[in-house]
Amino acid sequence: MTHKNPAIILIDPQLGENIGMVARAMLNCGFTDLRLVRPRDGWPSEHATRASSGALDKGVVVTLFDTTSAAIADCHRVYATTARPRDMTKNVYTARSAMVEAHEKENEIIGILFGAERSGLQNEDIALANGIITLPLNPEFTSLNLAQAVLLVTYEYLMQGDDTPDTQVATNLANKDTINQFSDRLIDTLDDNKFFRSEDLRPTTQRNLRNMLSRMEWTDQDIKTLHGIVSALTKN
Structure with missing residues (x-):
């Protein structure tokens, strides 16, 4: 079964360079659907193009939206990424468990929300999601840049479809x-x-x-x- 990779949705991204690095991380894992909601410095962005190392020219397609609701309108299932606990009744996943579930939903369009670099997602955005993704990092230092967070999540999705066996060195074992x-x-x-x-x-x-x-x-x-x-x- 061919899966359509989830859409990566950046809410209020601030720097064009960060958007470009997100595109680069996405294409590393085969993701091409990048949706931007209210990018602070507008779009298109020369800074983003340079930082993408060619990803924005080689497959990543950017679509602009005015609201989170519009960006996820075609999605059947949405995950919101956050580093902070939220007072909401929602299923909480690790990146791996969320992407296992997402990969199983082969007939659904999946969206993954990422918040602004400094403030993360607003509660109003998280309220629109089916579940929350948290990344179990060092509790004394959980700082990630936006592209790192995207890469961690997209890589977990990529691994769900990887059936490449580990390579064993061909040797003649002694009897x-x-x-x-x-x-x-x-x-x-x-x-x-x-x-x-x-x-x-x-x-x-x-x-x-x-x-x-x-x-x-x-x-x-x-x-x-x-x-x-x-x-x-x-x-x-």
Whole structure:
């Protein structure tokens, strides 16, 4: 199923540079619908274009609105981002849990509200949202710039559709016989060099060594290297 990424809606954004950096963050995560409500310095903005690193020329589409209500008119579900607790009865989400829910609503248009840089969202804006997104950061320092906040949320949405498997380095793992042969050699070498000073502790120490070597995912080359190290140390 192809999902339409949520709209990013900036309420009363102040600096064109911040709008541009938001556009850049959005396009990093495949978001292209940027809606501006009453940008302080007007629109279009040369400062925004420069700060966007090309995002405003390569896919991010900006639409202007006079009110929050107009900006979310076509949205079926809206989330409001805020760093401060609000005295409202609304579901409160982390960015991840909100984006999990949003990604499941494949037939809905989703909007995510972000407030002005200094003051955040007004209660009147939050009242229009279905739920609130908070970001669990260091409680002693929760300061984010606008683009950082947008990137955190949009990245969580992007990850909901990512089924790329982790890349594993192609290696030839050593089989247990190869590992056991090295374990035997190591223990014999340690024994020859009086490593096991206590006969009572010898069985436990040997078992610990075998356990340590067995739980690692050694490659054939790893074992060859270890053999080489033992040979070099015992050459004289």
